[in-house]
Amino acid sequence: MRISEIIGHEREINALCASFKGNRFAHAYLFAGPDGVGKRMAARAYAAFLNCTAGLDDSCGVCRSCVAVASGAHQNVIEIWPTDKDGDKDLNGLIKVDAIRDVQSRLRCRIESGMKVVIVEAADRFMPQAANAFLKTLEEPPEATVIFLVTARPFALLPTVLSRCQRVNFAPLDVKKVVDYLVDKKSYPSSEAGLAVRMSEGSISKAMAWLDDGQGMLRLQLAEALGRLTGQDADQALRLADELSKRDDIDEALEAFKVWYRDMAVACNKGGASHEILRAIACYSAINAAQEEIRPPRNANKLLAMETLVLKLAGR
Numbered sequence: 001m002r003i004s005e006i007i008g009h010e011r012e013i014n015a016l017c018a019s020f021k022g023n024r025f026a027h028a029y030l031f032a033g034p035d036g037v038g039k040r041m042a043a044r045a046y047a048a049f050l051n052c053t054a055g056l057d058d059s060c061g062v063c064r065s066c067v068a069v070a071s072g073a074h075q076n077v078i079e080i081w082p083t084d085k086d087g088d089k090d091l092n093g094l095i096k097v098d099a100i101r102d103v104q105s106r107l108r109c110r111i112e113s114g115m116k117v118v119i120v121e122a123a124d125r126f127m128p129q130a131a132n133a134f135l136k137t138l139e140e141p142p143e144a145t146v147i148f149l150v151t152a153r154p155f156a157l158l159p160t161v162l163s164r165c166q167r168v169n170f171a172p173l174d175v176k177k178v179v180d181y182l183v184d185k186k187s188y189p190s191s192e193a194g195l196a197v198r199m200s201e202g203s204i205s206k207a208m209a210w211l212d213d214g215q216g217m218l219r220l221q222l223a224e225a226l227g228r229l230t231g232q233d234a235d236q237a238l239r240l241a242d243e244l245s246k247r248d249d250i251d252e253a254l255e256a257f258k259v260w261y262r263d264m265a266v267a268c269n270k271g272g273a274s275h276e277i278l279r280a281i282a283c284y285s286a287i288n289a290a291q292e293e294i295r296p297p298r299n300a301n302k303l304l305a306m307e308t309l310v311l312k313l314a315g316r
């Protein structure tokens with residue numbers, strides 16, 4: 001990951017680059033913004049840049065240091081993740097004090113060249129004891145060390161942690177920019193990329209997860225077909241019901257529809273059309289009810305449940 005490959009956030013990225021090049025950087029940065037807009041990628045890009053042995057304005061991507069950063073094996077680059085009860089990485093887990101002690105002992109080791117970079121993933125997931133231990137590192141950062149805290153929930157961080165970080169806000173990405181990136185750089189078909197990005201609210205990681213999962217894309221296409229149902233003829237709605245009822249992943253497909261209607265409600269809310277919001281909410285509830293119907297213990301007939309649902313969604 002190179003700095004030049006970061007999508008969007010131009011102003012923030014340029015300001016950070018300037019402060020690193022001018023040696024006027026902070027010891028700790030808080031990368032705050034919604035999931036999937038490139039915060040972790042940016043932190044890794046800076047970790048590579050600060051340790052690259054060849055690049056001047058950006059990491060080269062090919063030297064030994066860059067290769068080590070990319071594979072997660074660089075001595076200087078330390079990532080802290082929340083973990084579950086078995087100690088496996090888990091974004092819904094917690095950052096435990098042992099992890100912090102481990103990082104602190106690694107930070108005490110001398111380095112030969114480059115900069116030590118600590119990346120704290122989901123920095124709002126510190127256990128209290130771990131947060132207190134980490135505060136010491138933030139208060140007296142070791143030499144040649146930069147800390148990046150990454151979070152989608154900055155409001156959940158301790159004020160004492162917040163006050164010691166320079167905050168960099170990562171705004172939601174421009175949909176068109178993300179689509180262009182996925183089409184030009186990742187070679188996804190543009191119609192699929194457009195749909196996935198619209199449904200993911202501009203989150204690259206979510207959009208790519210959908211694009212890479214053939215079933216996920218099918219569900220999105222169905223969700224879009226459902227979204228267009230209003231005012232169409234009953235035959236078409238019933239064909240869709242038939243198609244749906246035969247799917248093994250019918251429950252996941254219905255889940256995708258709910259996302260569709262939730263997004264619609266949010267979009268309408270911004271636009272201020274209240275009857276549209278009510279319709280989106282009604283559709284959401286109808287899908288929820290249909291899910292209940294076909295799940296155990298009810299196990300209702302899937303075709304009938306889907307016919308009832310699509311006709312309801314089509315406004316008939």
Ligand SMILES: [Zn+2]
Binds near residue numbers: 059
């Ligand atoms: Zn390099």
